[in-house]
Amino acid sequence: MQKYLKGIDLWEMGYQFANSVGIHAPALNMHLAFVSVCALYFVFESFKNHDKIKTKLISVVAFLLSFFFVLLVNTRMALLNALIGFLIVFFYEIKHRFNPKKVLLTGITIVVLLGGILFLFLQKDPYMKEKYSSVTFAYMDKVGKLDEIDHPEIKVFNSLVTRVSIWKSAWELSLKNLPFGVGASDGKPELFKYYKDTNQHFLAKYEFPTHNQFLDFLIKFGILGPLVVTLYIFTIGYLGYDMKNAIMLSFFLIFFTSNLTDDFFLRFDGIAFSGLWFSIFASHWLQQKTTLDKELKAV
Structure with a gap:
């Protein structure tokens, strides 16, 4: 953190931060990107459910902190995935909520806050501009x-x-x-x-x-290798599409693009990360299908 604040060795700071907690930087930021998308979802949920001010504030602070850590580790795909995930959550919130005006107001507030964090971060990490343009x-x-x-x-x-x-x-x-x-x-x-x-x-x-x-x-x-990977990852995408679920779709996007630029099925954390959430998503999908079948039979 001191190096960040003093602008020293900015080109390696994200990787050094990841190494300090014993994890590969792209893997850490893949997790952080998903956490940040989930945190944004809970922000919208807290406002939709008319939670107490304290709960709303905690949700917003947790989301902003999660986005800050995505910037701190600063891998390019994770930042892109997080931003696209935010758009997916925002789109589904507008599409499926009865009060789009409130969702839009919340969204504008979030964009302003994210822009502020990004602006302040760039002041302390000017290398980021170079990294995302000329270096890349x-x-x-x-x-x-x-x-x-x-x-x-x-x-x-x-x-x-x-x-x-x-x-x-x-x-x-x-x-x-x-x-x-x-x-x-x-x-x-x-x-x-x-x-x-x-x-x-x-x-x-x-x-x-x-x-x-x-x-x-x-x-x-x-030939069978990439076909199996495609079947596994895109099944997660199908579950999200069928459920019209922003979290599932964001996870699919993050894990798919992460495996375009890295090889997470060679790593225990990648296998466990995807396997755990795939199981949760599949369980939720099955529960919803079972409930729908029972309702149809009752009718």
């Missing part, structure tokens, strides 16, 4: 040719061009091993070997994994 999209003409960049570990270690270069290599390797892949235990070794075989020394030195769950399973299991 730098050297895109060097996809697959990162070694041509002077000191790539400094300039593009966390840039989009590095991810795209990894995905390009993973895609090329997976095409060579269709239809069944290289096997579950050989995915990473074969990818690292492919880096060396194609003279991508920077990627080989740091042994970058795929950072994409669909490509990771495509390398390991061939």
